Amino acid sequence: MPFEWVVALRFLREGRFQTWLIIGGATVGVAVVIFITALVNGLQANTIRRTLGTQAHIVVRPLEEVATAQRQPEAGAAVLPRVQARAQRLRSIDQWPAVQATLERRPGIVAVSPQVTGPAFALRGDANKSVAVQGVEPERYRRIIAIDDKLVAGRFGVQPGEAVIGKDLASDLGIGLDDRFRLVTAGAAGPVDDAYTVTGLVDLGIRDMNRRAVFLGLRTAQALFDLPGGASQLDLKVDELFAAETVAQQVARETGLTADSWMKTNDQLLAALYAQTVTTRTIRIFVAIVVVLGIASVLVVSVVQKRREIGILRAMGASRGRIQRVFLLQGAIVALWGSLLGSALATAMVVVFLRVARNADGSPIFALELDPWLYVSSALGAVVFGVLAAVAPARRASTLDPAQAIRM
Amino acid sequence: MAEALIELAGVRKSYGVGTEIEVEVLHGINLALAAGEFAALVGPSGSGKSTLLNLIGLLESPSGGSYRLRGRETAELSEAELTALRATSLGFVFQFHHLLPAFTATENVTLPGLNAHGPVTGERREAARDLLRAVGLGDRLDHPPGKLSGGQQQRVAIARALSLAPPLVLADEPTGNLDTHAADDIFALLRRFNEERGVAFLIVTHDPRLARRCDRIIELVDGTIAGDRPNAAVRGAEAAGR
């Protein structure tokens, strides 16, 4: 072992109590940082997962229809048009199969799913409920939303004459699997009224959606809303979750359609998540500062206590740089130990947390993943901060006057 | 006279330079020491003996004058060069032995080698143990300093000072806190290394009895050399004593 290592390790072993003190401090610091980071990451991932469980990353729709004045002003004359905003009707995206094909080839987009959505009334006997109908192609829709995971009964069957409905809607209508109900819309060509068999019940996680959701096949919905061959929206899935807004803006520019990302639709949520991230970061910084000050103060005391030894080492021919490195190394070693023990402690805390924090039904509140990178980065961070903490003490040790130290 | 190991010409040392309490402790010291010499540095307390020894040991730098160590003018050397020169040319023995308490006797002796030549090899380790046996500590090789008597600790310190076979060992009151018997033993040990290995010694001592057993007695009074005489009778006397 080189000189620095031999001396640093021996000094640490010699000052046993102090060494354990700073290792303890570093351990607690690292554990707090890992635990809080894991907790918040888990919480955020869970929130986003829940939010996006029922939402596409990007939704592409036709532009809103704008009314323009019919009469053009003549030269030299002005027209004061009174234009009334148009009522928006359900429309299809122009040439949507072509748009879909283009989007599918676009880098950054991993799935595209056409939909026809619209309002309708669900009827059974005297019950009459307003619902939101989504007509989808199951294969494509599954790549946007893991709808099968949300089935509480039956299957996701949307062949002609079949429907999947929200579980609360089912109880509102008093129906279950294989029961039939009717959907009514006021189409342009007169009311449409058809009967459907329930093939599956879904729980979308939100009561209101469970009360209103009705899934049909794309073709069925096209007929229901009088949009033959049309699609009122395209749902997109992107590969980089937080790039959704950028991609949406590019898509809007390229296609001339409206494209809304989940980030825009959920801006409040994102602001909350961001605030949370800032809070965690602040806590991490303060923990790091406290640990650095702790290590530094103990090392400073140790430098004072070891003045004589340092003087002897210098008299022996150890250079200033060498003495400096002896103390920097001590900072790094205690920090490394702290990060090892801290990682173990954090893991234990997470295990306990997952055991204690449970929903009423005993299932874990959310998944807490301990990312190996979190450990590696904490260990690296701890060592950097440990060395940083040792800079001032090391400098003091190296500038100590050996002659003075030896005279004592 | 043999080739000069160290040569001081007009060396001055002031403390507190630039402050109100500036004092000159050494006023123009002229002194040369040849390889293999065995010299005593004596003088009243506060006369500047330790200061002179620290200057020679490159632990402090003179405020004026010239100091040449093995032919090199030390004022022209950088801090790093001085450190390297100190590592290979000089050994130190202090009054309070100054061992590193966290290291065993053998480890203390291997430290200078670890510093100068890198990780301790088995060979160097064995050499350190041989040196400890030579100072009479063959049965205390792995003891920590805390478990050794004052005289034994001083022997370890001597072994450490000699571990890189420096041409000159500086000893500041090496027997200062030992009883007469232990002091005699330590002194005999220094003498033996001087005779067997040709190591030069400059020994600060308050004990006139021990000073008389050196080949040369340098007397420092109030920061100037008041006397510097060979002690011709001594070699014969030492030899007769044995």
Ligand SMILES: Nc1ncnc2c1ncn2[C@@H]1O[C@H](COP(=O)(O)OP(=O)(O)OP(=O)(O)O)[C@@H](O)[C@H]1O
């Ligand atoms: N760092 C310093 N600052 C100011 N004065 C100092 C310093 N070191 C030593 N002195 C002074 O220098 C003078 C010589 O001190 P030094 O230690 O060399 O004496 P000494 O001959 O070794 O004495 P002793 O026999 O008591 O050890 C003393 O007056 C001392 O007070």
Ligand SMILES: [Mg+2]
């Ligand atoms: Mg002295």
